[in-house]
Amino acid sequence: MVAPFILSLLIFNYSSGTAFPLLSVPVGARACAMGEAFTGVADDVNTIYYNPGGLGYLNEVQLALAHHRWFADITDENLNIALPLGPGTFGISGIFSRIGGIENWNPDTGQPDTLVVSSGYAVLGYGVRLNKVLALGGSAKWLYDALPGQSGMGFCFDAGAIGRFPSGLSVGVAAQNFGPGIKYGKERFSLPARVRLGAGYGRSFSRTASGWRLLTDINISLNGTPDFHLGMELALEELLVLRCGYRLGPQDWRSLGLFSGFTAGLGVNAGRIALDYAFVPYGPLGATHRFALRTGFYPKRYGRVRIRVGEAGSGKPVSGARFTVEGTHAGRSYTENNGVFVIDGVETGWIKITVEADSFYPERESLLVEPRVLNNLNFVLRRAGYGALWGAVYSRIGNRPLAAEVRYTGPESGVLRTSEQEGSFVLRKLAAGDYRFEIVPNDSGYQRLTDTLTVVPGQLRSRVFIIDLTTGGGAGTNEGR
Numbered sequence: 001m002v003a004p005f006i007l008s009l010l011i012f013n014y015s016s017g018t019a020f021p022l023l024s025v026p027v028g029a030r031a032c033a034m035g036e037a038f039t040g041v042a043d044d045v046n047t048i049y050y051n052p053g054g055l056g057y058l059n060e061v062q063l064a065l066a067h068h069r070w071f072a073d074i075t076d077e078n079l080n081i082a083l084p085l086g087p088g089t090f091g092i093s094g095i096f097s098r099i100g101g102i103e104n105w106n107p108d109t110g111q112p113d114t115l116v117v118s119s120g121y122a123v124l125g126y127g128v129r130l131n132k133v134l135a136l137g138g139s140a141k142w143l144y145d146a147l148p149g150q151s152g153m154g155f156c157f158d159a160g161a162i163g164r165f166p167s168g169l170s171v172g173v174a175a176q177n178f179g180p181g182i183k184y185g186k187e188r189f190s191l192p193a194r195v196r197l198g199a200g201y202g203r204s205f206s207r208t209a210s211g212w213r214l215l216t217d218i219n220i221s222l223n224g225t226p227d228f229h230l231g232m233e234l235a236l237e238e239l240l241v242l243r244c245g246y247r248l249g250p251q252d253w254r255s256l257g258l259f260s261g262f263t264a265g266l267g268v269n270a271g272r273i274a275l276d277y278a279f280v281p282y283g284p285l286g287a288t289h290r291f292a293l294r295t296g297f298y299p300k301r302y303g304r305v306r307i308r309v310g311e312a313g314s315g316k317p318v319s320g321a322r323f324t325v326e327g328t329h330a331g332r333s334y335t336e337n338n339g340v341f342v343i344d345g346v347e348t349g350w351i352k353i354t355v356e357a358d359s360f361y362p363e364r365e366s367l368l369v370e371p372r373v374l375n376n377l378n379f380v381l382r383r384a385g386y387g388a389l390w391g392a393v394y395s396r397i398g399n400r401p402l403a404a405e406v407r408y409t410g411p412e413s414g415v416l417r418t419s420e421q422e423g424s425f426v427l428r429k430l431a432a433g434d435y436r437f438e439i440v441p442n443d444s445g446y447q448r449l450t451d452t453l454t455v456v457p458g459q460l461r462s463r464v465f466i467i468d469l470t471t472g473g474g475a476g477t478n479e480g481r
Contacts, residue, residue, distance in 0.1 A: 020191055022145075023191060025068075025076060027066065028276070029278040030278070032263060032290050033266070033277070033278035035230050035247040035263050036231075037247075039197065040171050040197075040216070042198075045062035045091070046080055047091070047127075048092075048123055050174065051161075051174040051196065053160035054135065055090070055126065055135075056129035058084065058127070059371045060297060061081075063080070066290065074098070078096075080092070081093070084371075084372075087128050089126070091126070094121075117147060121142060122141070124139060132370070133165060135161065137160055138159040141157070145182065152189075154191070156178055156179030156193075158175065160175070174195070175195050177191045193221070193222045194219050194222060195222075196219050196220075198217040199215070200216075211235050215229075215232070228247070229248070231244070231245035232244055238269055246263070247263065251282060260281050263281075264279050265278035273294070275294075276291070277290065277292075301347070303369045305343045306343075307353065308378045308379065309335050310381070311360075311433060311434065312383070313410030318339050319336060321339070321355050327349060328347040328349035329369075346375075349369060353366075363380070363381055365377055382431060382432075383411060384457060387461060388427060388428050389426070389427040389430055390424065390425075391406070392418070392424040393406065394465070396466050401423025402420065403442040404417070404467070408438075410433050410435035411433035430455050432455050432457045437450065446470065447469070
């Protein structure tokens, strides 16, 4: 039983008494090549291992097959599947590890036997994208460990969240391996529970374009010391991706040497298929090689679109506004009384929406519809045509002109002043719509006055603003037509 002992003490540093070290073996050649710094990015099917919250961002069917050959005749096999269903995405994973060629002395025959030890676990997870920034997810793991003469079974749970921002920054957190542990016979052992914190930052990075990304992870074990991870990914056009990283755990780098922390690898993309390779050294124990094949299939995906139509200046909803949709979705309809209309079952992709309403200028906007989220598009319509306004500011005492500042906001905004000699003013060409007027007298002995007015195309409106003294008892009023 020498091989499992080496793996437990040297590779995974399990002096803390937890069982089932396979839970700390990283998954996915891509993530391993980047120093296992993946919690804050979690953008492919392997997110089910690092951060189940990332499942909420996966909008396609993905499949990954991975093979990992260790030293001492140890091999790991991994299958991961992502299936969009309902508002989120299911993740299904299976990991199987085998240690062969273990010599064991048989006291009955007096000869050595060759033993095989195997262990594995299955994962079922689900993630949901709450909005354009945040996604949450969780998973359950069923564990199985087949040792000579005894086997163990158990289960545990993961939960995670990830946020992605337009600036290119992404952050994630995941709690892993929390639960009742694994049971061998009548004795139960705890699992390597930990919390992962990660972040990533990149520019112009996608599967089909050049770009770069920097990553970092901090893994805080509940039964040991934290370990740190750094990673980098550089995409050269759409064919080749170079990766490297450094990790200070969970392997015992003090025993294996500082060089054991370096990782490197590459990815080759061919359409919807990606082949990943990772080189991961373990000091005097030797180097390991990981290979993985990833692929994805785009099913038809749909989102919802909410259209809001309001009037410039006042912000009042425009009911009965006609809109026409072109692109991945086509159709015509009208806004409700609240100026809103929601379109369900819009195929993802770009759409163009034209909104028209009586007495308003038409507006057109484009929108990239994203799947399984509510996509919002707001229209602000300006009233068509121009009108004119004659106004005057007078004191209620003596009905004489007042010097004041006149501020108006609406489809247009501006400031003008009246004098004690001439209290009137004229706005000859004013865009039609609803306006708010605020009258501020120069004499602080007078009250301020606010009022609203609708400018109608082709008409001259008039309004006389009558201002009260501050001690006059009562608010200012206005007169006009």
